[in-house]
Amino acid sequence: MDIAQDYVLKAYAIYNGCEPYTRPFRSLLSELQARASPFVMPFLNTVAVKAQDSPGIVSVGILVLFILIALQVLNLVRRIMMWWIRLLWWMTVSGLCVVVVAAVWQRGPERTLEDAIAWGSQLSEVWWREYRRWEGYQNQQKGQYSKQGGYVY
Template sequence: MPYLNAAAVKAQDSPGIISVGVLLLFILIALQILNVLRKILMWWIRLLWWVTVGAVLVLFASIIYQRGPEKTVEDALRGARHLSEVWWREYRRWEGYQNLQQQHHVGTSQKSWTSRW
């Protein structure tokens, strides 16, 4: 009890310490509440992730069951080939734009903004 009595006397002498202590207590409580909310949010996000993964696995299993493994692999390869063709076509198109832009800058004596420094 003598320690509590000494602390009460010091607190009475300087009430600013009590204000700082109460402020720190409120901050501590707020951080604890935010931590609980973060844990709840992460639990829901993890649940949503695993439900999505499960749904994708069920989708793939149903596709394989409906079409058969050979037809599924054939369809996947056809889709990958199509995606590759689109990617290369776009790559060549934008490469052509870049070449045209470089030729335009070479033909005119206009310098790029990086060469001005």
């Protein structure tokens, strides 16, 4: 409880210290309130009377308010997730660049280029082998459909 009292006293001291600087702003707000009050109050009174006459409008208003709050929370969650995804992506790309620079530094540019070409050729061989295999499966299915009198796409 002492901590809360200390914070309240510090906030009050800050408020009193800033009072000469906030006085023009507070006077402007009070003047705007005094000038806008005759125009706004009749509108607010009619809204209050209509809300009292039909409580269904209040229920719909509360439902809309809850939906807006839920959308704000979901937007906050989306922004937090996107921040973490961007951070993870940046760390991945940076780590990949560090690994490439370290490999080139350790093995030299010629040896690194030779290794990259060898890995690329092995990868293309695997890809072509799998491509031919799945193309064979597709051709077998086309042959079976044509023998059964089915449609060939």
